[in-house]
Amino acid sequence: MPAPYSQDLRDRVAAAIAAGASARATAGRFDISIGTAIRWAQRQRAEGHARARPMGGDHRSRLREHRAAVLELVARQPDLTLEEIRRALAASACGISVGLSTVWRFVRAHKLTRKKRPSMRPSRTDPMSPRSGESLSAASRHSIPIAWCSSTRPGPAPTWSAARGERRAGCGSWRGCRTGIGR
Numbered sequence: 001m002p003a004p005y006s007q008d009l010r011d012r013v014a015a016a017i018a019a020g021a022s023a024r025a026t027a028g029r030f031d032i033s034i035g036t037a038i039r040w041a042q043r044q045r046a047e048g049h050a051r052a053r054p055m056g057g058d059h060r061s062r063l064r065e066h067r068a069a070v071l072e073l074v075a076r077q078p079d080l081t082l083e084e085i086r087r088a089l090a091a092s093a094c095g096i097s098v099g100l101s102t103v104w105r106f107v108r109a110h111k112l113t114r115k116k117r118p119s120m121r122p123s124r125t126d127p128m129s130p131r132s133g134e135s136l137s138a139a140s141r142h143s144i145p146i147a148w149c150s151s152t153r154p155g156p157a158p159t160w161s162a163a164r165g166e167r168r169a170g171c172g173s174w175r176g177c178r179t180g181i182g183r
Helices: 007-018 023-030 034-047 067-076 082-091 100-109 138-142
Strands: none
Touching: 007 023, 007 034, 023 034, 067 082, 082 100
16 A cells, blocks of 8 residues: 655645645646645645545544444344445434445444344255265256266367378378478
């Protein structure tokens, strides 16, 4: 991952724009993009500094602030899907509007499972696969075709004569004639 620009460069760009230079001219002078110069100047005006923000991770998630409300919602209705959790948060008193990936990261970070129904015992009347030590039935053995398919069929035999061990016309032996050119 690339490192952020130096603080010295950020301060010089923000100071040049504050002194009256245009963002385009300042960006050209310091060899940065125009958008970067504008963002640094805006951050200097709004926050009083142009420091780099933390890189990587989920730094802007608003669910972290509403952790108790989300956990309470999931405890009340444990079979909610991620979309239903997102809609319930938007309709709640908090009015949190977040994306599905934000809800998924929150659920994963808190190790909450999202199964809609509990796991069931295997069916005794209609098993899906043979039990250990049990062979396949005659019907299932015959349902698997034995014939070749296009991806496993062997290709055609080579047509060049040396592969078949034949002698070439005009040569005493196929070993003595390296190429068929001129013969």
